[in-house]
Amino acid sequence: MENKHLLDFQNVFYTYDEEDKDSFAVKDISFTVDKGEYVVILGHNGSGKSTIAKLSNSIFVPSEGKVFVDGMDTADEKNEFKIREKVGVVFQNPDNQIVASIVEEDVAFGPENLGIPPKTIRERVDNALKAVGMYDYRLHETHRLSGGQKQRVAIAGMIAMLPECIVFDEPTAMLDPRGRREVINTARKLNSEGMSIVLITHFMEEAVFADKVIVVDGGRILAEGTPREIFSKTEMLISCGLDVPDTVKLSLLLKEKGVPIEGLPLTEEELTEEYLRILNL
């Protein structure tokens, strides 16, 4: 039997301008996301990240190439609902994806569109709100929440659709550090419970936990690999306007000065451990 990926981009091109076929926002993109995988897409502004997000659940249909969700072609209109149930997208601006004035009513919006019986909707909404830690806020007004809380409500709105994959399009770009932590921790928790996550970001620190990192620049995939592989290519990252996490910067600097650091520590814990190992020598 053919091995079905949850999300499968095959040589995808997309243009916003039907007249000028050469101005592709996304060019020849191919990658896959499997069940339970945590994929991070890095790229600076205008590199085509949001376009990729919208291609992943049939909001946009490729100009050329194919996108498959669990084997279903996103270009096929009759798959639309099934695809959008399977792959949810959380966008950057928390204000512009909340439809209702009350938290629980907003989370119920998706399931209500599916025509599910009220009792089932109630269960889904309660579970989704618990999953993002917003159950106690279910009767609050959405516009009074903090950015991080709004974003978690938006995530709950997706979870209530029972997706297998959630694509986050720079979910933390408009948040303060605390909101960023809330959202990233929620994403990691969902991933640990088996949900596939695609996190689009330009914060390098958010990429270190990924199973796979994809770097895009000018609409193309520039590199793909584990966080360690990607962050060791410091020059490439800098050449496409990105940066490396501070921990990586520090270890590279120490290496340059002759400190015998082995490998490439990514997190603060890893760096501390490595440093302690060296000191014990």
Add this chain to the structure above:
Amino acid sequence: MIKDITLGQFFPGSSFIHKLDPRAKIVITLCFIVALFLCKNFFSLGLLFVSALVAIALSKISFKVILKGLKMIVILVVFTGILQIVYNDEGTVLWKPFEQFGFQITTGGVFSAVFIIVRIIALILFSSLLTYTTSPTALADAIERLLSPLKIFKVNVNSLSMMMTIALRFIPTLIEEIDIIMSAQKARGADLETGTLTQRAKALVPVFIPLIVSSFRRAYELAFAMECRCYTGDNKRTRMKEMKLGIRDYIAFGVLLLLVAVVVYTSFFNTFSFFIFQQVI
């Protein structure tokens, strides 16, 4: 200051009034308003006023909130009262401050001023209770259901209700945005508070242009977010909260019917000669 508007706000709760079917609440509110305009004597007006107070007490909404809502109409109330005193010349003359202009204060004027003021306050109290105790989504859904007979005239009631939900949801967001833009323009030296009326109106142009531009961007992004949650515009939507008339609603209707009966009887068929039963207006 623009944020202090409490009118149209919703205060979640689980009181008798909160639990009434939103359709029942809308119909009852409309009937109450009609009764207020039918009533012609202090007895029935007082009865309606007291019922409004009882309804507020039942809703458990804090009295502070109610008073805050009333503050906004103080000017309207005072102005209407003064007009009544000035223009009503019936009854016995109480005082003639400017005799040469033919200006006099009469009992008729005072009674009708008091009558109209009480009437306006009762109107505001009762109708704001509707929005205080009903979530905007529930309100929109109820209006959708009440208007559903219009479907035979090909009116798209579902879309109307969705528009209302979104409009109500975005009012606070846009108000906040106006505040931000105004501050930003003031920081650039814009003078929004002095000058003639036309000057001030012109000064508002740089506030509204950015607001309109950003509203379009919000709409564009919200459309994607709604699509991601399987909204198509012609879904057969179900609701998490089913609307069902219950014993509470029948009780409320019963009380309303009684009130209306008393108002109509005392205002149109009364044979009493006590003061409070006499027709004031």
